[in-house]
Amino acid sequence: MRSFQRRLGDFKSRGVQVAAIGVDPTEISRGHAKKMGYTFPLLSDSDAAVIRRYDVLHRAAGPKGNDIARPAEFYIDASGTVRWVNLTDNIAVRARPEQALAAIDVSAGSNSSQ
Amino acid sequence: MKWKWNWPLWVGFIVAVGGLLSYEYFVRFPITRDFPWANLLLFAIGAVLLLIGLFRAFGRPHLYRGKAFGSIFAVIALLLFGFFSYEIFYVLRQVPLSAQAPRIGEKAPPFSLPDQDGKQVALADLLSPNGAVLIFYRGHW
Numbered sequence: 001m002r003s004f005q006r007r008l009g010d011f012k013s014r015g016v017q018v019a020a021i022g023v024d025p026t027e028i029s030r031g032h033a034k035k036m037g038y039t040f041p042l043l044s045d046s047d048a049a050v051i052r053r054y055d056v057l058h059r060a061a062g063p064k065g066n067d068i069a070r071p072a073e074f075y076i077d078a079s080g081t082v083r084w085v086n087l088t089d090n091i092a093v094r095a096r097p098e099q100a101l102a103a104i105d106v107s108a109g110s111n112s113s114q
Numbered sequence: 115m116k117w118k119w120n121w122p123l124w125v126g127f128i129v130a131v132g133g134l135l136s137y138e139y140f141v142r143f144p145i146t147r148d149f150p151w152a153n154l155l156l157f158a159i160g161a162v163l164l165l166i167g168l169f170r171a172f173g174r175p176h177l178y179r180g181k182a183f184g185s186i187f188a189v190i191a192l193l194l195f196g197f198f199s200y201e202i203f204y205v206l207r208q209v210p211l212s213a214q215a216p217r218i219g220e221k222a223p224p225f226s227l228p229d230q231d232g233k234q235v236a237l238a239d240l241l242s243p244n245g246a247v248l249i250f251y252r253g254h255w
Contacts, residue, residue: 001249003144015244019235021227022253029230032254041229041240050225055214056250069250070209076222077245080237085218091206091252092141093148100247108244 005038007097014104016075021045023068045069056087075103083107120170120178123187126163130191133157134198150202157195164188222248 004011004018011018018040024032029042043050051057051069058070073095075084084103086095133156140146140153164187171180216222226236240246 001251002142004247004249011247015242017240017246018249019229019240019246020249020251022251024253026228026230026232028254033230041235043227043229043235045225045227050223050227051250053223053225054216054250055212056210058210058252062253063255068252070212071252072212072215072250074216074222074248075245076237076241076248078241078243080221080224080241082216082218082220082222083245085215087209087212087215089207089209091209092150092202094144095249096144104244104247 001038002036004097004100005036005040007101008040010097010101011104014101014108016104019043021050021069023048023051023062023066073100075100075107077107117179118177120167120180120184122163123167123171123180123184126160126165126167127187127191128160129156129163130160130194133160134194137198153198153202157191157198160191161195164191 001020008018020038020040021043022029023046024042024044025046026044029044032038033042045051048057048067048069051067054072054074056070056072057067059067061070062068071088071091071094073086074082077083084100084107086099088094133153136156137150137153140150146152164184167180168184168188170178171184175181222237224237226234229235237246
């Protein structure tokens with residue numbers, strides 16, 4: 001998420017918003033956003049309902065054996081259609097902003113050619 | 115007779131411990147997180163130094179100390195390396211399949227969730243003008 005914050009300008013210039021979703025309560029997210037300098041929304045899905053709906057739940061993987069989200073990244077276009085998905089098979093390996101930006105550019109290119 | 119300091123045992127042990135403890139630091143950068151080569155390099159340097167130290171201790175015991183404590187250092191370093199490898203090459207790869215996750219071309223399920231300021235944000239709010247990148251993350255603790 002640090003790297004996405006660093007490249008936030010490149011998302012903004014493409015008219016694309018960035019948002020993170022996790023189970024952390026609002027207060028924790030607020031503190032963390034402040035500490036890390038995150039200026040995009042950190043959405044609090046405390047009962048993991050949305051995480052479940054996206055099937056990105058990692059059961060009992062939290063610090064107290066609670067259910068959390070597994071790392072996953074999506075690009076959803078203006079019509080609400082998924083255009084890019086990144087489901088890592090290694091918790092340490094996350095999508096880089098460059099991958100998302102490339103997917104956005106490919107999606108924009110295919111839209112304008114239609 | 116004068117003993118010589120068997121420094122490779124001490125330095126090797128410290129470097130090996132550093133290989134484990136520095137994970138907290140190296141994990142912040144994608145280049146050292148995607149594959150933990152920096153930590154593995156530290157473990158390798160530690161192993162070489164420990165071996166040099168052990169060769170000295172056992173080969174020239176009249177000159178160098180460390181047969182006992184050097185062996186203990188080596189065993190501890192090996193255990194730390196085993197723990198690190200287990201975490202990196204097994205635990206971190208236990209990720210659910212997410213077979214039912216929305217696929218390319220499908221509609222993303224709508225939602226509305228509070229942001230860090232308590233303001234409700236709906237997927238629809240995020241989509242204009244050119245869509246949104248959603249990052250699901252494990253959380254902070």
